[in-house]
Amino acid sequence: MAKVELRNLQKRYGDTVHAVRDVNLEIADGEFFGLLGPSGSGKTSVLRMLAGLEAVSEGDILFDGASVVARSPQERNIAMVFEQNALYPHMTGRQNIAYPLKVRGTPKDEMKRLVDDVAEMLNIAHLIDRKAAQMSGGQQQRVAIARALVRRPNLLCLDEPIAHLDTLLRARLRGELKRLQRALGMTSVIVTHDPVEAMTMTDRLAVMRDGRLQQVGTPDEIHDRPANAFVAQFFGVHSMNLFPFEGLSGPDGRVARCQGQEALLPEMAQRFASADGRLLLGCRPGALRLRRAGEAAPEGALRLPGKVYVAEQIGDEMLVTLQVGELSATALLPERQAFGIDEPVTLTVDAAALYAFDPGSEATLHFGTGGEPGVPLHAAGL
Amino acid sequence: MVASPDNAMLAGSPRRRPADAARRAERRSTWLLLAPAIAFLVVMAVWPFAYLLYASFTSYQLAVPIPIEFVGIDNFTRLLQGERFWSSLGITAIFALVAVPLQIAVGLGLALLINSVARAREFYASLFLIPMMLAPIVVGFAWNLFLNPIYGPLNSALRGMELSPPAWAQSPDWALPTIVLVDIWQWTPLVMVILLAGLRAIPATVFEAARVDGSTPRQTFRNIVLPMLAPYIVVAFVLRFIDSFKVFDVIYILTRGGPGTSTQNLAYYTYDLGFNRFEFGAAGALSIIQLVVLIVGTSLILAAARRGAGGMEGRRS
Numbered sequence: 001m002a003k004v005e006l007r008n009l010q011k012r013y014g015d016t017v018h019a020v021r022d023v024n025l026e027i028a029d030g031e032f033f034g035l036l037g038p039s040g041s042g043k044t045s046v047l048r049m050l051a052g053l054e055a056v057s058e059g060d061i062l063f064d065g066a067s068v069v070a071r072s073p074q075e076r077n078i079a080m081v082f083e084q085n086a087l088y089p090h091m092t093g094r095q096n097i098a099y100p101l102k103v104r105g106t107p108k109d110e111m112k113r114l115v116d117d118v119a120e121m122l123n124i125a126h127l128i129d130r131k132a133a134q135m136s137g138g139q140q141q142r143v144a145i146a147r148a149l150v151r152r153p154n155l156l157c158l159d160e161p162i163a164h165l166d167t168l169l170r171a172r173l174r175g176e177l178k179r180l181q182r183a184l185g186m187t188s189v190i191v192t193h194d195p196v197e198a199m200t201m202t203d204r205l206a207v208m209r210d211g212r213l214q215q216v217g218t219p220d221e222i223h224d225r226p227a228n229a230f231v232a233q234f235f236g237v238h239s240m241n242l243f244p245f246e247g248l249s250g251p252d253g254r255v256a257r258c259q260g261q262e263a264l265l266p267e268m269a270q271r272f273a274s275a276d277g278r279l280l281l282g283c284r285p286g287a288l289r290l291r292r293a294g295e296a297a298p299e300g301a302l303r304l305p306g307k308v309y310v311a312e313q314i315g316d317e318m319l320v321t322l323q324v325g326e327l328s329a330t331a332l333l334p335e336r337q338a339f340g341i342d343e344p345v346t347l348t349v350d351a352a353a354l355y356a357f358d359p360g361s362e363a364t365l366h367f368g369t370g371g372e373p374g375v376p377l378h379a380a381g382l
Numbered sequence: 383m384v385a386s387p388d389n390a391m392l393a394g395s396p397r398r399r400p401a402d403a404a405r406r407a408e409r410r411s412t413w414l415l416l417a418p419a420i421a422f423l424v425v426m427a428v429w430p431f432a433y434l435l436y437a438s439f440t441s442y443q444l445a446v447p448i449p450i451e452f453v454g455i456d457n458f459t460r461l462l463q464g465e466r467f468w469s470s471l472g473i474t475a476i477f478a479l480v481a482v483p484l485q486i487a488v489g490l491g492l493a494l495l496i497n498s499v500a501r502a503r504e505f506y507a508s509l510f511l512i513p514m515m516l517a518p519i520v521v522g523f524a525w526n527l528f529l530n531p532i533y534g535p536l537n538s539a540l541r542g543m544e545l546s547p548p549a550w551a552q553s554p555d556w557a558l559p560t561i562v563l564v565d566i567w568q569w570t571p572l573v574m575v576i577l578l579a580g581l582r583a584i585p586a587t588v589f590e591a592a593r594v595d596g597s598t599p600r601q602t603f604r605n606i607v608l609p610m611l612a613p614y615i616v617v618a619f620v621l622r623f624i625d626s627f628k629v630f631d632v633i634y635i636l637t638r639g640g641p642g643t644s645t646q647n648l649a650y651y652t653y654d655l656g657f658n659r660f661e662f663g664a665a666g667a668l669s670i671i672q673l674v675v676l677i678v679g680t681s682l683i684l685a686a687a688r689r690g691a692g693g694m695e696g697r698r699s
Binding site: 051053072073074078079080082083084085086087088089090091099100102103104144147 | 585587588590591592593594595596597598601605606609610612
């Protein structure tokens with residue numbers, strides 16, 4: 001196990017692609033660390049540089065204080081679980097798991113003992129004598145994890161290890177991986193584009209966008225206090241709703257336009273407006289409420305006219321997709337309600353639940369509270 | 383008679399169940415629909431082969447006006463007792479068992495080399511493909527000119543270096559190695575292409591996993607690349623093995639089977655029997671023998687490949 005430091009890490013592919021820009025991170029010994037971001041954010045490049053599969057363009061990587069950039073994956077003693085297709089298909093599960101030991105010249109009886117141990121740990125003892133090509137995707141990934149754990153590496157790199165599995169299996173392996181990591185106390189870095197995965201598994205995580213770190217912190221911190229509008233929108237079970245306003249006017253500056261629709265702002269909002277009268281507000285889908293025509297809206301809330309795009313019932317909850325002009329928003333309502341398609345509604349958000357962002361830099365100016373519902377069924381994989 | 387399912391059913395006697403009649407009608411129309419294909423096959427494949435088989439048991443001589451007589455297995459025994467048959471078989475065996483394995487080895491090396499090139503892989507691959515794309519007659523003439531003992535560029539250069547080069551295709555010692563070399567030159571690209579396809583089929587993550595697992599390049603080659611390429615190697619070997627029985631053009635142009643009979647393989651011997659000496663009966667018998675050798679040889683290779691695949695698993699677990 002090792003403490004890992006990344007200093008001013010840069011990755012360029014050719015002259016045109018700057019995939020990783022000035023990344024600085026410290027990962028504690030035994031920590032389960034997440035790299036989260038949309039595709040093309042540079043998270044996988046960071047992991048591959050950590051693993052030694054990709055050369056570092058600039059900057060340094062240190063394991064326990066010693067630079068490893070010049071070392072091969074083997075010399076770094078890292079293990080890696082790939083997205084898919086990384087087992088040796090002509091070998092059995094047992095041969096796959098034993099391969100890292102075999103090439104190191106481990107004695108046969110010790111090899112067998114280690115493989116049996118790790119197979120037991122991952123509940124694959126009954127299928128490791130099958131050929132890799134004859135296993136299901138979930139079984140293959142379990143074997144791949146076993147192969148990574150069979151020798152105790154300094155660092156375990158997980159490159160979207162469960163992204164290709166079906167929802168149910170994903171939820172189960174998520175739990176298993178977390179328990180294994182805790183039990184072995186192995187420094188681990190997981191790359192994922194799934195916020196739920198990052199939220200549930202990691203101790204700390206970094207959100208990346210366009211090669212840059214956006215925020216580093218515990219899942220709670222990032223969820224409750226997102227550093228900017230991108231993180232707020234990306235990190236959560238549902239995307240945060242963002243409403244850009246312009247043309248702040250009216251008495252006390254409480255009227256503004258969003259997508260050409262006239263909206264009434266709560267009193268707290270105008271503090272966050274830019275000099276040219278623009279404003280960027282956000283709320284979690286669970287904080288968005290809908291009023292039909294004729295229903296009174298609460299005083300002091302954000303009020304915005306829109307219409308229903310589609311309303312879906314998920315168990316006891318309603319997931320309503322709305323349109324404000326060209327802008328799309330989601331509301332998660334706690335009770336069943338019928339809505340017609342294109343039915344006009346007023347979107348309202350309690351002032352306390354509103355987030356405010358700088359309309360220019362998108363940095364967070366004000367944190368709202370609440371509004372994240374319980375994890376919905378499809379994300380929990382139940 | 384043309385029978386459609388409908389009137390076949392109507393024609394069925396009342397005692398027969400309609401289902402039986404329908405099935406019979408269906409069978410009849412099946413054969414009717416297959417008939418053109420079968421006829422084509424019979425005319426184009428079965429008939430010539432049957433005629434060859436027939437000829438191999440007769441005294442058929444094209445240029446001699448004697449009646450064709452059935453001579454039993456005379457042709458076969460005469461051939462098998464002759465020295466020329468065994469020397470021709472030996473030459474064919476050298477192509478099949480020396481040239482082909484060399485093509486596999488060199489082709490594998492080239493495939494690995496090209497696969498490791500980062501840029502312009504297709505360019506290099508197509509460059510190596512040129513020998514395979516040339517017509518055999520062109521290959522023969524090109525090498526004939528290149529290797530000509532008197533005015534060929536190779537020997538001029540060698541003489542320039544104060545060496546006394548052999549007469550290549552015209553030398554009793556060098557004729558066979560020369561022809562084998564030309565065959566390797568011409569057909570290694572095919573092996574290379576097949577194995578390159580096999581290499582490309584291995585996911586990049588497999589190689590990365592091997593690196594992470596601490597596998598050295600040599601270990602990766604032996605434990606991962608070679609077993610994953612094995613099916614492709616078998617395909618290339620069988621294709622080239624079958625083709626190696628048919629080497630003719632290059633021999634015809636470069637050596638005419640000579641000097642003496644030193645480069646005469648079974649194919650050339652067959653040609654010589656049939657078209658120089660017009661002994662069609664004997665040539666037919668020789669063709670049949672070749673076919674049998676080829677079938678037995680190919681079956682042995684495939685059986686060995688199957689055993690090899692099984693053995694590999696057995697050793698590992």
